[in-house]
Amino acid sequence: MVLYLIVTGMIIVFFVAPAWFAFRREEAEARVLLDEAMAAGTHEPSTIYPWVNPSLCMGSGTCVSVCPEDAVLQVVEGRARLVNGSECVGHGVCAAACPTQAIELRFGTERRGVDIPALDSEFQTNVPGIYVVGELGGMGLIANAVRQGVEAVGYIAGTLPKRVGGALDIIIVGGGPAGIGASLEATRRGLSHVVIEQDELGGSIRHFPRQKIVMSHGLTLPGLPPVASATISKEELVDLLLNAAAEAKLPICERETVLSVSRLSDGVFEVQTSKRFPRAMRVLLAVGRRGSPRKLGVAGEDLSKVAYRLLDPELIQHSHVLVVGGGDSAIEAACSIADYPTNRVTIAYRGDNFGRAKAGNRARLEAAVAAGSLVVMWKSEVSSITPDRVFLTTPEGEKVIPNDLVFVFAGGVLPTSFLLAAGVEVERHFGERVETLDSTHGHE
Numbered sequence: 001m002v003l004y005l006i007v008t009g010m011i012i013v014f015f016v017a018p019a020w021f022a023f024r025r026e027e028a029e030a031r032v033l034l035d036e037a038m039a040a041g042t043h044e045p046s047t048i049y050p051w052v053n054p055s056l057c058m059g060s061g062t063c064v065s066v067c068p069e070d071a072v073l074q075v076v077e078g079r080a081r082l083v084n085g086s087e088c089v090g091h092g093v094c095a096a097a098c099p100t101q102a103i104e105l106r107f108g109t110e111r112r113g114v115d116i117p118a119l120d121s122e123f124q125t126n127v128p129g130i131y132v133v134g135e136l137g138g139m140g141l142i143a144n145a146v147r148q149g150v151e152a153v154g155y156i157a158g159t160l161p162k163r164v165g166g167a168l169d170i171i172i173v174g175g176g177p178a179g180i181g182a183s184l185e186a187t188r189r190g191l192s193h194v195v196i197e198q199d200e201l202g203g204s205i206r207h208f209p210r211q212k213i214v215m216s217h218g219l220t221l222p223g224l225p226p227v228a229s230a231t232i233s234k235e236e237l238v239d240l241l242l243n244a245a246a247e248a249k250l251p252i253c254e255r256e257t258v259l260s261v262s263r264l265s266d267g268v269f270e271v272q273t274s275k276r277f278p279r280a281m282r283v284l285l286a287v288g289r290r291g292s293p294r295k296l297g298v299a300g301e302d303l304s305k306v307a308y309r310l311l312d313p314e315l316i317q318h319s320h321v322l323v324v325g326g327g328d329s330a331i332e333a334a335c336s337i338a339d340y341p342t343n344r345v346t347i348a349y350r351g352d353n354f355g356r357a358k359a360g361n362r363a364r365l366e367a368a369v370a371a372g373s374l375v376v377m378w379k380s381e382v383s384s385i386t387p388d389r390v391f392l393t394t395p396e397g398e399k400v401i402p403n404d405l406v407f408v409f410a411g412g413v414l415p416t417s418f419l420l421a422a423g424v425e426v427e428r429h430f431g432e433r434v435e436t437l438d439s440t441h442g443h444e
């Protein structure tokens with residue numbers, strides 16, 4: 001009996017108690033993450049996200065461990081909860097792995113609707129001849145985007161009318177994974193086309209603030225062997241896409257923005273870009289959901305020193321830098337540049353706190369401010385930019401600071417108005433279930 005009590009006591013002391021304390025600590029940490037995400041608003045998903053049925057979830061934590069993203073889900077008070085919903089990119093592995101089928105993928109929440117173009121099963125919008133593929137159609141993931149681009153071109157090829165005048169077969173708008181997949185397929189089928197990309201070929205991948213890309217649904221580019229590895233670095237993936245494009249001699253026009261799409265009386269589409277008015281029998285929109293960077297609309301913004309993203313902070317030295325914005329991207333960029341001590345960095349933000357940003361980024365910023373490598377100008381707005389200065393409106397009046405570079409992180413202008421102007425109907429989703437991630441048809 002004594003021996004039994006001793007053994008039981010030892011099991012409790014050495015195994016049960018540590019496990020219980022570890023569990024309580026993880027729960028407490030998850031609660032903190034959830035509170036922080038709610039305070040910063042990052043718990044709200046931007047499009048697709050895992051909805052957890054609380055009456056089916058038993059808090060196994062399987063979804064948390066299989067999710068390749070950072071703290072999208074956490075177990076809080078015995079149930080999986082959506083924590084960083086805005087980080088969800090739609091891998092869907094949580095739903096597949098849940099032992100009690102408590103998770104389903106949904107578009108939009110009851111509070112925050114998500115606008116998605118209405119499409120038929122062949123990716124065609126309500127405007128016959130205008131197609132939508134990739135993230136714009138609501139379905140995330142690189143592999144899905146490529147696959148949808150390829151499939152849509154197949155459908156277009158099957159119904160393509162004879163070309164009128166000098167029109168092309170297809171104009172593909174957007175050079176991300178969906179646009180590249182579509183262009184590879186169009187080339188394979190001998191269709192005359194062009195890809196118009198407002199930035200550089202590659203799409204959202206180029207803007208990822210991280211190195212590791214997870215291929216939870218294997219990637220296959222037309223004419224190339226499938227990408228075998230489940231993870232790939234950002235550089236490797238960009239190289240893969242660029243090499244495929246170069247090899248196939250894809251007709252890509254970079255740094256050209258599509259401003260509108262309209263149908264002429266002869267049924268041909270005319271696309272207005274920032275440079276010209278090309279025409280085609282079909283238009284394939286693969287513009288993703290990031291939209292175009294929101295501009296400040298001030299004098300001097302067209303100077304080459306003004307940029308809307310930061311790629312290589314290590315190349316910036318001995319510079320006066322202004323970063324505009326108050327979100328995570330602005331803070332991360334400002335801190336990365338301020339890490340190089342020869343730079344002088346200022347953040348101009350029209351708000352009076354960084355409540356929208358992640359706690360880690362706020363802490364990094366406070367440390368940089370305390371170290372004197374970064375200055376924050378609250379409630380300030382840029383009024384004009386000159387080659388060597390920036391003029392700001394502040395509560396204390398106009399301020400002029402020396403400047404070599406300006407980085408603007410003022411969010412993006414979503415493509416919704418662009419779609420509506422083209423006559424494409426958009427449906428607002430408030431939490432509808434996504435039938436299957438493996439479906440290439442997004443939301444039939």
Ligand SMILES: Cc1cc2nc3c(=O)[nH]c(=O)nc-3n(C[C@H](O)[C@H](O)[C@H](O)COP(=O)(O)OP(=O)(O)OC[C@H]3O[C@@H](n4cnc5c(N)ncnc54)[C@H](O)[C@@H]3O)c2cc1C
Pocket residue numbers: 089133134135136139140141142143145173174175176177178179196197198199200201202203204205208209212213214215216256257258259286287288289290291292
């Ligand atoms: C932070 C983050 C991490 C992610 N991680 C992963 C991951 O690990 N694995 C994964 O599979 N997926 C991941 N995703 C999702 C993946 O990036 C997208 O699903 C995929 O890039 C969608 O491809 P797309 O071609 O539809 O759109 P995009 O990649 O967004 O490409 C759209 C292109 O259209 C261009 N464009 C937009 N408007 C215009 C216009 N008016 N005129 C001309 N061009 C225009 C844009 O410049 C852009 O190049 C992640 C997403 C984010 C934001």
